[in-house]
Amino acid sequence: MDGKKLEYKGVEALKEVEKLTMKADEVQESILKEILARNGQTEYLNKYMAASGSKDVSEFKRCVPVITYNRIQSYIQRIANGEDSSLITGHPITEMLCSSGTSAGEPKMMPSIAEDLDRRTFLYNLITPIINQYVPGLNEGKAMFLYFVKAEKLTPCGLPARTVLTSYYKSKHFKYRTPDPYNDFTSPDQAILCNDSNQSMYCQLLAGLVHRHHVLRLGAVFASALLRAISFLERKWTHLCNDIRIGQLDPMITDPGCQSAMSVLLSSPDPGLAREIEEICGRPSWKGIVCHIWPRAKYIEAVVTGSMAQYVPSLEYFSDGKLPMVCTMYASSECYLGVNLRPLCNPDDVAFTLLPNMGYFEFIPLGENGTMLKEIDDEEVEVAKDKLVDLVDVRLGCYYELVVTTFAGLYRYRIGDVLQVTGFHNRAPQFRFICRRNVILSIDNDKTNEEDLHKSITKAKKLLQPYNALLVEYTSYADTLSVPGHYVIFWEIKHCTSLIDDHNNNNNNNVVTTTTIDAKVIQECCIAVEEELDYIYRRCRANDKSIGPLEIRVVKPGTFEALMDMFIDQGGSINQYKTPRCIKSNDALKLLNSQVIDCFFSPRDPAWHA
Template identity: 55%
Template sequence: MMIPSCDPNDGEGSMRLIEDLTTNTSRVQQQVLKEILTRNADTEYLHGFLEGHTDRDLFKRQVPVIDYEQVKPYIERIANGEPSHIISSQPITELLTSSGTSGGQPKLMPSTAEDLDRKNFLYNLLIPVMNKYVDGLDRGKGMYLLFVKPEISTPSGLTARPVLTSYYKSSNFRNRPFTKFNVYTSPDETILCSDSKQSMYCQLLCGLIQRDEVLRVGAVFASAFLRAIKFLEDHWEELCSNIRTGHVSDWITDTSCRNAAGRILDRPNSELAELIETECRKEPWEAIIRRLWPKTKYVDVIVTGSMAQYIPLLEFYSGGLPLVSTMYASSECYFGINLRPLDLPSDVSYVLLPNMAYFEFIKVERTDEDEASRIECNGNGESKVVDLTNVEVGCYYELVVTTFTGLYRYRVGDILMVTGFHNTAPQFRFVHRRNVVLSIDTDKTNEEDLLKAITQAKLLLQPLGCLLTEYTSYADTSSIPGHYVLFWEFKTKGSSDLSNLDQTVMEECCSTVEACLDSVYRRCRSKDRSIGPLEIRVVQCGAFDALMDFCVSQGSSVNQYKTPRCIKSTEGIGILEEKVVRRFFSRKVPLWEPYRVESRAD
């Protein structure tokens, strides 16, 4: 009942469905909660609070708003072999790994077979929405660069993997309904190749060969798309050689991937190779997307939240093509879609589809205690939980979800601002993740984890007679891949000459910080290579006083000022940058092992 039939080829029918859902938001939400409670009232988790009842008001009074730590023991019991009925009446078929972390490990989110159908429903709605704004998408293909990530088997035999890997490996993706709007240049075999380098190479090769058919390009995240541009910059000569000879490079050893690319590269094409070479030799690479794929109408990537930092680079490479963020989703749940996809990235809002989950919101307040203009929760937040239809335009909220898969009143950690309504359904702008201070790719480093890592690295400074007195950080995305930058100010014993800092020790400090960051960061650094080596920039004594003076001049209170542990202001970064005396980079790749689920025997 909660997953209506949706034919992506039926544009008018799909748009009517969106109108119906967003016109009857409150009624649909009540039906969703009723169905979730009816299904799951006798699960161990809910029964402990509701004793089998399904009353909405009782649910709100008795079931607590929770973080991951409260539901983690139940999920780990399922991972270790106990029945799904602990939290869900439907079988948990896999666990989805969230890029948010708990104790350095990715969070595990329950998923069911039906949940894939719910994701499919949302994907099918994206096509008619885009067709409303962009003509002729049925006359070509999309060059989407999509990748799978590592997965493990838990002690119970359930697979744990990222949500997109789950979707790409599902029959829902492989057997997606044929539609003229849903044809990709990348064969499925190249997407499903577990070697990310071979996958990237073959997907770009196929995209270049079919350049005249490409009407839209993209990846899931802006960071991944820009990584593909950098990969193209490093490998265009070899790709052109393949196109000229009609032969896929010998180092592509994944048989399925190689055969799929070979079917696209079915003959030598020296004319195409020369055309691509001509464009790639031109410096700079401004508008390279328009030049290599001249019929492209837009770039389809998520550029909201932490991905907004990549907008300038995307605009440079795309030559001003529209940047389209089509949907809002997470490992916990797929939430909603962008009904005005051609809006500027800064204006993007998502309407939460009321049949996807039961949505609640904790009202939060914006504070100006530092230049980052943080948004903080009021108290424990629980007294200010409101329903989807009761949010107010202009206000900030933290998203809370109750899903069909076994999460009940779960704090997702996303901070949203209400920008308006589509019919009776509110539209939200994604502001940021709660507590996250640094992010380059799918990593999310919070202030506490950063402090712990720096505290560990500080121990290495003792023999140098240096005391770390202040630090801040920022995500430097001016190059690809981006990397973490730490500004450190020292108090030295005796000589204040910082030029004599021991390079080996400082490089080890960089490596130690990286080794102490969480599993997702270390995977991005070591396996995905989507984050570059961490950098420490040592600044002159007094640099952070200058930063404070600037912040105070911008309106911060002298009495309440505290050093921002992540600096967002371009001017603030510039002030510190002017006072940098030494730069050090990590010389080691941090150790990464696939996450594991702790068994009870541990």
């Protein structure tokens, strides 16, 4: 598909959505045939399809396996090392997109071709026309969107390896975008492209304050990033106001691009504006602070689905519940997927319409409530090819795991997202995002599953052995009340420092003596857990500072028995009860916190290398 065919804006963009969704089945078949036509000569497809260069859709579905990253990783690594892109795709791979998922502690690398940027731009161009149907007049002011790039690497053969958002912000599609009154950002591009996240945050907030009376909408990609910005503002508002008052940028900003861009914004002193902001930020309560600083704002835009839903109460507090939260699109490093056609809906009701021209989509049916079937839950067990359902054949109310095939060389690839069908727009289904497969903890871009947490705890608890202390049980939750949020692990420890047989009495009773474990030992347990967690978590902790130090809360003996009793009293089965490794219940969290003896935090950042 020619990238030029994807350049739609305004009313034309909405017409294209209608056209695509009306013929979703035809578009999907056309997309798959085009992928096979382009990529049929690749080594990967030739391994499974009998005829080299076959375009047979039925043969593809019958012969090509459903895979996870482990099955495609060796091909991707060979290309990263310098072999030809024709291993998996008929087009040159131009970059590797670093997914927030991990393999052996490192980000997954997703292949990307030049045309993928056209598809992403197509989706971005749909957002404002869709919202403008519900919130008119967005061309009469500015958007304060806080966007950030992350440091990138090069693969051994010189391909850029970076996040999908960094790729877009550094692309010609973003840099040379057509001036559009609907997308007039407060943030200068130089501030967005600054690799120093603190300097970038400072300059973007400063620009937002300078334009405070023109801001009609504000947000960030993820809700967590917006809350982090509010926390940053709490710490730095006096510095920001001083810059506005004197018309000069704080000397701590040393990035040349930021200095140049901000000198234009701060062309003259504005003591009146500085006083306005100081009066607002100096109030004892920051409830509704967003509306006070940006009084014309009509909505907040950010991802508030999945793990980001935990931040909705905090956003409601800072906006005093007056601003709707808009979650616009559904995208991943593997493939951009769909849009929210009802942007002003409640965060709990967000559903995305998958656009059939983005890639070829199939779905693994799941059990009730999105639970994994046993044979599907094990990544090493191959999913039966004939179990997959096409895009237009999913059923209302049912749960599925998403599988994608892309032009860039992913074939029947399990993204790991669990979705529920909530409706249809024409012939295209609409999905509610339920969760990432097996993810139990997430604060920012991190995604920690039960297995990773267990491995980390297993390593850390060994530090208790010299003190003859035993970790009886544990659970966890993501604490997002503070900014940045952090992981909390509840530990119940049995102290058995000395077990002495009472031989004089000739019985089997043991005398148990206990000693207090030094606080430094538990602190080292905290850092041991963090050191064992994956690359993305450690980067967020040590480099991005978007996750706070991990906390271990030691609870009284018997706490986990009481937790089990509570769940059984609520209707759980004693025969099937398993300690939840992540707490979702407010009642359970209240019980655990009521039994806390002491709290310990990681004493330093975990090791991380760019």
